[in-house]
Amino acid sequence: MTRVPALLAMESVRLVGDLFAADSRARLDSLVALHDTVLTPDAHAVPASTADTEILITGWGAPRLDGPMLDHWPNLRVVVHAAGSVKRQVTPDVWERGIRISSAAAANAVPVAEYTLATILLSARDALRSAHVFDRDQDMIAARPTGDVGAFGITVGVIGASRIGRRVLDLLRPFDIRCLVYDPSLSAVDAAGLGAELVTLPALLTRSRVVTIHAPALPETYRMIGRAELALMADGATLINTARGALVDTDALVDELRTDRLRAVLDVTDPEPLPPGHPLFSLTGATLTPHIAGSIGNELQRLGRHVVDEVERFVTTGELADEVTSPDLARIA
Structure with missing residues (x-):
């Protein structure tokens, strides 16, 4: 040849x-x-x-x-x-x-989904926030998670049935976790085939302990998670973003995190990179990683x-x- x-x-x-x-x-x-x-x-x-x-x-x-x-x-x-x-x-x-x-988007989806699975399980235990508190106060008892923590029977909401979103749903199948999905292009039958219930965005945000974003950056998805959407999330819920920073209203998220009502795991931000001294670096409920969810x-x-x-x-x-x-x-x- x-x-x-x-x-x-x-x-x-x-x-x-x-x-x-x-x-x-x-x-x-x-x-x-x-x-x-x-x-x-x-x-x-x-x-x-x-x-x-x-x-x-x-x-x-x-x-x-x-x-x-x-x-x-x-x-x-x-x-x-x-x-x-x-x-x-x-x-x-x-x-x-x-x-x-x-x-090679399909191949690059693998580590992003694996990162997401890991952070979902850690977030369900409130382990990331606890680690920040333990590091800050060095008090083991005070830093331990309290309340209804753990992954058994929780609901996870996946925004976007993209390659990565679908792989996340697949990785969640072995766990005792209920899955919701929001994607306007998806049918209820298709969602069921992915092991998830198709719901509206407000319903997903209201019902989920952990919300993970896997939607593309389009004009219609710009800041799709804003102040009103964050207000729908339950106390102690976690928002994970490995997609694009512009899908989340950063200022609105900072305001929620300042009250310690929500948690966030952010591998992408808006702006990116964040300027030195940005509030997200010091908020206890925020876990930031430097855009490492993809292949490295x-x-x-x-x-x-x-x-x-x-x-x-x-x-x-x-x-x-x-x-x-x-x-x-x-x-x-």
């Missing part, structure tokens, strides 16, 4: 190594003829020697694919992205030239393996398992 000319475009050569373990790189090299250069953001120009590129393998830090950039690769047929969202990368010029796009460390190799699988599928059959089309772009994260 003649190997297809291909080019890597991402933030660094090191990221290439992190994505492709030895076995994945060997498979990739057997399928495509990779150009020696890696197109990184600090490149002064796109080498003319890459003009024959038919497959572009991108990752974080890849260039925006507008007309002038695409002009460098007149034979480009497909872009295989080694990360989740392609919104910052893809332009209408891609579709106009008939170039196909594949994303050895999890990057899952993305690399997904890319190689997709490249192999494309060069052998012309098909893509995780293709992103122009209509998809309007409703994905």
Whole structure:
């Protein structure tokens, strides 16, 4: 089989190594003829020697694919992205030239869902707030959770039946937990198939001990969790956000957390990053992580393996398992 000319475009050569373990790189090299250069953001120009590129393998830090950039690769047929969202990368010029796009969003959903499951179980025990209090006061008795804590029989509300939302619901199946889901595109039958009850957003917020957000950032979802929505949540309930910071009204959340009525676990914020000294850093009920729910460390190799699988599928059959089309772009994260 003649190997297809291909080019890597991402933030660094090191990221290439992190994505492709030895076995994945060997498979990739057997399928495509990779150009020696890696197109990184600090490149002064796109080498003319890459003009024959038919497959572009991108990752974080890849260039925006507008007309002038695409002009460098007149034979480009497909872009295989080694990360989740392609919104910052893809332009209408891609579709106009008939170039196909594949994303590793499904592979990147795995660690986000695992992070969410872990924080749901910890939040059910009020363990995160207790840890903050214990660290601050160093009083074991005073820091212990009180009241109706624990995961047995609680209700968890999932906002958004996205890839990640669906995987979270699947991970929750073995537990003694009731699941609610809110997604305007979902039917009650489909929700039941996911192991959840389809409800309105107000009902989900009112009934759930833990609420986790997995909706895309769209004009209609901007600050979908605002002051009125937070007021519906029960005392002691937890809001988890691994989606996009703009889905939550930060000021309204800060006001609720100041009363110690709610808890929040935030892997994303608005703004992001938060400025030094922001109230969220010091509020006892807030647990902040620095945007780590997605693939990091050895999890990057899952993305690399997904890319190689997709490249192999494309060069052998012309098909893509995780293709992103122009209509998809309007409703994905």
